[in-house]
Amino acid sequence: MSFTIRYDDNNQELMVAGSMSPQSAGELGELRKIFEKSARTVNGTLYLNVKRLIRLNNIAFHELAGLVARTCQEKPELKISVVTSSVVGWSARKFSKLARISPNISVEQYDKQFYPGQDVLEDGGFIPILRTQTKMTWRHEREILPRHGLKPGMAVADVCCGIGDFAALIYKEFTPSRLIAIDHAKPSLAYARKVAADFGIKGIEYVYGDASQLLLDDNQFDFVTCRHSLQVFDRPELILKELFRICKPGGRVYISNEKNSHCLGEPRAESIQWTYTEVAKLWDHFKMDIELGPKSRRYMMDTGFEDIRMESFMVTNLDGDPQDFADVIQAWEDVYAGKMAAERGDSEEFIKKFRQGFQDHIFAALHPKGYAGWPIWVASGRKPA
Amino acid sequence: MSADARMRDGGADFKPLFEMALGVEAFASNWAHCDKIATYVARLVSHNRTDSLLYANLFSSALNELLETAFRAHRGGGELACHVSRSGPVDRIELTIPCDEVLRGFYTRAIEELSGDDVSERYVAALLADGALDPGIGLLELAVDYKARLSLEPGDGDAVRLVADLALEEA
Numbered sequence: 001m002s003f004t005i006r007y008d009d010n011n012q013e014l015m016v017a018g019s020m021s022p023q024s025a026g027e028l029g030e031l032r033k034i035f036e037k038s039a040r041t042v043n044g045t046l047y048l049n050v051k052r053l054i055r056l057n058n059i060a061f062h063e064l065a066g067l068v069a070r071t072c073q074e075k076p077e078l079k080i081s082v083v084t085s086s087v088v089g090w091s092a093r094k095f096s097k098l099a100r101i102s103p104n105i106s107v108e109q110y111d112k113q114f115y116p117g118q119d120v121l122e123d124g125g126f127i128p129i130l131r132t133q134t135k136m137t138w139r140h141e142r143e144i145l146p147r148h149g150l151k152p153g154m155a156v157a158d159v160c161c162g163i164g165d166f167a168a169l170i171y172k173e174f175t176p177s178r179l180i181a182i183d184h185a186k187p188s189l190a191y192a193r194k195v196a197a198d199f200g201i202k203g204i205e206y207v208y209g210d211a212s213q214l215l216l217d218d219n220q221f222d223f224v225t226c227r228h229s230l231q232v233f234d235r236p237e238l239i240l241k242e243l244f245r246i247c248k249p250g251g252r253v254y255i256s257n258e259k260n261s262h263c264l265g266e267p268r269a270e271s272i273q274w275t276y277t278e279v280a281k282l283w284d285h286f287k288m289d290i291e292l293g294p295k296s297r298r299y300m301m302d303t304g305f306e307d308i309r310m311e312s313f314m315v316t317n318l319d320g321d322p323q324d325f326a327d328v329i330q331a332w333e334d335v336y337a338g339k340m341a342a343e344r345g346d347s348e349e350f351i352k353k354f355r356q357g358f359q360d361h362i363f364a365a366l367h368p369k370g371y372a373g374w375p376i377w378v379a380s381g382r383k384p385a
Numbered sequence: 386m387s388a389d390a391r392m393r394d395g396g397a398d399f400k401p402l403f404e405m406a407l408g409v410e411a412f413a414s415n416w417a418h419c420d421k422i423a424t425y426v427a428r429l430v431s432h433n434r435t436d437s438l439l440y441a442n443l444f445s446s447a448l449n450e451l452l453e454t455a456f457r458a459h460r461g462g463g464e465l466a467c468h469v470s471r472s473g474p475v476d477r478i479e480l481t482i483p484c485d486e487v488l489r490g491f492y493t494r495a496i497e498e499l500s501g502d503d504v505s506e507r508y509v510a511a512l513l514a515d516g517a518l519d520p521g522i523g524l525l526e527l528a529v530d531y532k533a534r535l536s537l538e539p540g541d542g543d544a545v546r547l548v549a550d551l552a553l554e555e556a
């Protein structure tokens with residue numbers, strides 16, 4: 001039985017994580033001690049965080065319910081808020097019983113919006129754009145990936161897999177021995193499963209999960225990928241730690257990220273550059289770092305990876321059909337100018353200028369003598385054996 | 386066929402997925418066996434469910450409660466057998482548990498209790514009761530939170546067979 005209990009005074013949060021299946025309540029002395037101590041010291045609301053609790057037998061649950069009930073009696077003014085997981089199937093159902101103890105207890109499911117563009121991305125209309133995006137990057141990455149250690153027959157995990165197209169490409173090109181693809185957007189996963197079924201692909205496990213607290217065991221995969229996603233989290237180092245954890249010793253983690261301010265085009269370079277510099281600031285406003293690409297090396301070193309390899313490539317209008325490139329930029333304009341800037345409360349004047357840069361990028365992409373680019377940085381590192 | 390109909394059905398088309406038997410004394414020598422067996426079996430039977438990880442977590446939690454129930458209430462010798470089979474969305478766990486009269490009485494009552502309208506209330510009551518834990522609490526939870534259909538059948542010799550039908554993707 002392995003679980004951890006921690007009390008964080010700053011947030012008045014008691015976190016219980018891991019697997020809790022004792023034979024008798026006597027084994028839970030530590031839980032009792034920390035629970036009672038924190039209940040004594042808090043004022044207002046005590047948060048009981050069970051997001052990362054993956055097993056709780058009824059012996060432990062009975063004990064926990066008793067602790068909660070006694071606390072409610074002793075401190076009638078105290079509120080207790082239980083935060084359950086949306087990923088662990090039984091969690092919300094099981095903990096909802098605690099709300100029966102007292103009206104002061106509330107039970108909620110942790111399933112916050114992960115980033116501001118999320119609902120736009122999950123909107124069905126956006127899906128073709130994501131596919132186009134992956135089609136454009138794949139031309140480069142299929143050659144890059146082997147340089148970072150991907151070989152046929154490996155156990156591979158793609159974390160934050162989106163609509164799962166990258167996983168399907170990996171499946172076809174690199175015939176992994178196991179392939180699991182994880183995302184926290186159910187509509188994207190549903191789409192991914194449907195596409196896989198349509199193409200008769202049976203070997204991909206599409207799994208609902210939270211990248212910052214994966215239910216996967218340690219040391220499972222030879223190759224772990226996470227593309228265009230560290231840049232959407234406010235604490236990318238937490239995700240990277242999870243990728244490191246599930247990677248086998250000697251295996252490699254591969255990440256790709258952007259530095260949007262370096263998107264470029266000719267003609268109309270200046271307007272394009274202005275807009276993408278503003279894109280970076282806009283993301284920063286929402287605590288996301290679309291400039292993360294070149295910082296990958298530092299992040300990987302700080303996480304403990306060795307033999308770090310890094311390179312960059314540029315998706316351009318010359319790679320394939322320039323209209324594909326234009327479609328992607330149009331979709332970005334819709335999300336960034338149409339949604340995120342509006343949400344930040346930007347003026348009409350700003351949004352107009354902001355939109356112009358995207359239109360100029362499209363102009364450059366479709367111009368017979370034009371050139372338009374979208375740079376991407378990939379990095380990989382080995383987990384020490 | 387719906388999950389509900391499959392559960393009611395005697396089980397002609399249940400395909401075996403997993404089977405094991407071990408001596409009750411060996412099983413009952415270490416509490417950690419419950420969790421270990423539950424986790425191992427769950428991994429084996431979950432890989433072709435839509436969301437294998439989520440499914441394995443639910444399945445192992447359910448099986449763990451069954452095994453813990455058997456562990457708490459075990460008697461003497463004989464073999465404990467665990468058999469898992471599948472019919473579409475329904476997974477059936479069968480535990481064959483060596484029994485004496487007292488133990489048979491416990492299982493019979495525990496299963497009878499599940500047929501009332503107030504199972505949900507009973508589970509909450511057992512959970513919030515002071516003092517010692519109701520040894521049937523795991524079965525109550527399965528009936529309430531996992532929508533399991535539980536039944537008891539006579540086994541060979543001095544044994545009972547505890548059958549749990551689970552439609553975890555729908556629960």
Ligand SMILES: C[S@@+](CC[C@H](N)C(=O)[O-])C[C@H]1O[C@@H](n2cnc3c(N)ncnc32)[C@H](O)[C@@H]1O
Nearest residue numbers: 114160161162183184185209210211227228229
């Ligand atoms: C910018 S998209 C990248 C998707 C895909 N890798 C690609 O390259 O097209 C970021 C993805 O991260 C997912 N995501 C956001 N928060 C997550 C979390 N906590 N756990 C797992 N996935 C998450 C989103 O649902 C989205 O699919």
